[in-house]
Amino acid sequence: MGQRCPISPPSPHNRFPPPSPNPIFTHPPPGCPTGGDAPCVCVLSPNLPSPPSCPTLGIKSPPPSPPPSPSGPSSWPAAGVRPTDPGALSLARAIAEEAPEEVTLVGVYAHCGDTYGCRDVPAIQAIARATTSAVLDFVTTLRQAGVPCPQASIGSTPSCSHPVPEMAQLTELHPGNYLFYDLQQTLLGSCQPEEVAIRVLTRVIGHYPHRNQLLVDCGWAALSLHGRDQAPTGCAAIEGHPQLRLVGLTQEHGQVEAVDGRLDFERFPLGSTLALIPFHACATAAMHPVYYVHAEGKVVELWRPVRGW
Amino acid sequence: MGQRCPISPPSPHNRFPPPSPNPIFTHPPPGCPTGGDAPCVCVLSPNLPSPPSCPTLGIKSPPPSPPPSPSGPSSWPAAGVRPTDPGALSLARAIAEEAPEEVTLVGVYAHCGDTYGCRDVPAIQAIARATTSAVLDFVTTLRQAGVPCPQASIGSTPSCSHPVPEMAQLTELHPGNYLFYDLQQTLLGSCQPEEVAIRVLTRVIGHYPHRNQLLVDCGWAALSLHGRDQAPTGCAAIEGHPQLRLVGLTQEHGQVEAVDGRLDFERFPLGSTLALIPFHACATAAMHPVYYVHAEGKVVELWRPVRGW
Incomplete structure (x- = not known):
């Protein structure tokens, strides 16, 4: 039996938004759908070949x-x-x-x-x-x-x-990044968007109509600043929502805007979750002490990275 | 009795370089002088008032x-x-x-x-x-x-x-950063350089005379990329060596150059340590699971930060 993410009970206001008609990322939503202790890193159905184990001395x-x-x-x-x-x-x-x-x-x-x-x-x-x-x-x-x-x-x-x-x-x-892939690798042509196996789950915690922004509970402490000036959507792409972009990060907060026009705030109620595809998976993974590994809608393992210091 | 840093035994090639005649940072070297499991975060003699405990709800x-x-x-x-x-x-x-x-x-x-x-x-x-x-x-x-x-x-x-x-x-x-201060706060005028209480210790692991660079074992995984384009010396200043600057960071490596002219490689033998004053202490501290707290030349405590996820 798989372990569950540290999540709050599902509710209508606390689930993945429906996929966009034209999603950038078409990977099925993971089995950890409902935030809770967001932001958390999720690894989606790792079906890639095992990465090489250790660097050659x-x-x-x-x-x-x-x-x-x-x-x-x-x-x-x-x-x-x-x-x-x-x-x-x-x-x-x-x-x-x-x-x-x-x-x-x-x-x-x-x-x-x-x-x-x-x-x-x-x-x-x-x-x-x-x-x-x-x-x-x-x-x-x-x-x-x-x-x-x-x-x-x-x-x-x-x-x-x-x-x-x-x-x-x-x-x-x-190939160190090959285990997860990321937004950078899709831009480099190393992989297709649906092959990226890492997400950071974050929750909508504020509506700011006067500046046409959502506030989410993921800042650089969960994502890193990598890619800030390199990707059109900022340090991450927002899965299923190509009409959104991450325009700013502070330590614990992110600001999300519409690429064009007004944000449809009703689509993103307070407490709803967004899945961020990081620009640089190595940097994002380094921010987290545990990864929630999914398969078929369930968390099947927790990975705790080894650190050198 | 204070605990010791995870260090190798002192040797002539494995100690803090002598202070520069005109150091940017004049704080005395910490008591964890000799690398070992570098890069590691050191907190110097925290003699500041205790920081406020928790954010007000x-x-x-x-x-x-x-x-x-x-x-x-x-x-x-x-x-x-x-x-x-x-x-x-x-x-x-x-x-x-x-x-x-x-x-x-x-x-x-x-x-x-x-x-x-x-x-x-x-x-x-x-x-x-x-x-x-x-x-x-x-x-x-x-x-x-x-x-x-x-x-x-x-x-x-x-x-x-x-x-x-x-x-x-x-x-x-x-004031969240007040506990440590950092290079950014010195540039903002919040503190004097000698009031910054955080260092990342790193070791010289390569000499590259053909490109006039030292390689050190501290990359963005130990320092973060904060300040890359904001400080004249890069993401950190190098204590006691205003003639040096950090010009590049990869995941586990940093490149150090002379601000002007040729590097004096003999001053920085392989295995010698450098103390980096981070641009943004909050971001650097977030990269480390343990902080070595110094007082009077000894490690007196290990601090393990609480993380929200």
């Missing part, structure tokens, strides 16, 4: 040179050493051989964050191909030099969502 | 009209009802009288977030005065109408840091 290496991205240079930082760096081989050898009882060289990993600057799939795949090639070439160099290197891996959700055949030669993929 | 009321702020209109949302609203009195009466066994009217509260848009103390005090007056006038109205209203309160850290005499007539003040 070893050298973190960025692509060797700016990959052929038509969308311009990456805004992401490079950590680790470049595989073309003259010291890369000796570093790998030192990791593998200097203190084998303490440190093991497990593999080589690169995260092609450049893909977040791409505007189409061919650009993402070009980066994925270049990154894969850089990693595999370096592993070959290591092996030829007598340094065992069992794992070869790349990350980034955009690249792993549009894999190229060359990636079959890797031993692991590490 | 009751009507949340914004100032009745745009307060006389020379710095322009507020960007903060107004929640609750305006005290000049024709329905305000009847709402207060309904709260006080309709279900006394379930709801008690404790008082009237206003948060003058407008103060965050001010550029000098007279502007902050003008708002504090107008807000106080609006709250007290409404309480008087209530009492004259036979509605008991024991509490009258305002919030906002800038206003409560520069109290005006009229505020002595209030029964409570609610």
Whole structure:
């Protein structure tokens, strides 16, 4: 039997609004329909393949040179050493051989964050191909030099969502956002809207006709500020309500407006719930100590994330 | 005996860098000097008055009209009802009288977030005065109408840091950020740099001479993105090192550059710690499940924040 969300009893004023005739997000409403201790994070029927378990230990290496991205240079930082760096081989050898009882060289990993600057799939795949090639070439160099290197891996959700055949030669993929997906990934083309598996439930707690706004009980403490200036609907999209947008967040409150014209306040009575699809699931998930996992209308598990500090 | 931070043993490469000759922040280094499970939040010798305990229940009321702020209109949302609203009195009466066994009217509260848009103390005090007056006038109205209203309160850290005499007539003040203060409050003039009581400790984990950057193990998951575009040093200032600035944050990493010229990498060996003064303490504190409270060089308490969901 599934556990229930920390909710108040269903009432006519306390349920998901009916889907819009033209919803942005067509995923069926989750089984935790009625607010209560909103805002809470809900994970919808996680039917995606299990994500890779742990990051590969070893050298973190960025692509060797700016990959052929038509969308311009990456805004992401490079950590680790470049595989073309003259010291890369000796570093790998030192990791593998200097203190084998303490440190093991497990593999080589690169995260092609450049893909977040791409505007189409061919650009993402070009980066994925270049990154894969850089990693595999370096592993070959290591092996030829007598340094065992069992794992070869790349990350980034955009690249792993549009894999190229060359990636079959890797031993692991590490797309961290892939577990949930989010509004950002739909904008990048990594997924369809109905594949996004995370929502923040929030309740309408105020009507402000004089400024044509609803107030909801979800602020940046439940959503983060990620995406504030990047998505047309703000830090989140409002499921089933493309006519609404989140225009402001304070610590515990959000302001919702109509994209055009007057808000239909009667559709959103006080206490009714809205489901927010976050712009950046990683950032939103980091704000919550527990996730309510749904399947077929019931909460089937509670996930409590492990934190590093 | 104080508890210790989750730290590794002190070593020459694992201690606070010496203070700069011209530090931005002159607070003595905390007693948790050596990283370990960095990034961790440290609270320095909390010698401020105890903060007010709980928000007043009751009507949340914004100032009745745009307060006389020379710095322009507020960007903060107004929640609750305006005290000049024709329905305000009847709402207060309904709260006080309709279900006394379930709801008690404790008082009237206003948060003058407008103060965050001010550029000098007279502007902050003008708002504090107008807000106080609006709250007290409404309480008087209530009492004259036979509605008991024991509490009258305002919030906002800038206003409560520069109290005006009229505020002595209030029964409570609610400056939420006042417990810690932060970089934003120093920029607003609410406090002196040495009064900020919160740090995030982070370790240097990479030298990147080719791009003149240090990599540290603190990203937005430890600091939040608040202040990214608002402070000259990014989302945080680096204590004792006004020549450094935080130029980028990913989930677990931060990039530190010199404000001008070349970084002196030898001053910041791998494993050395930096203390970050967050732009927005509320947002940074929300990222951490435990705070290490220091006094005289020792961790004297661990604080675990209560969360609403």
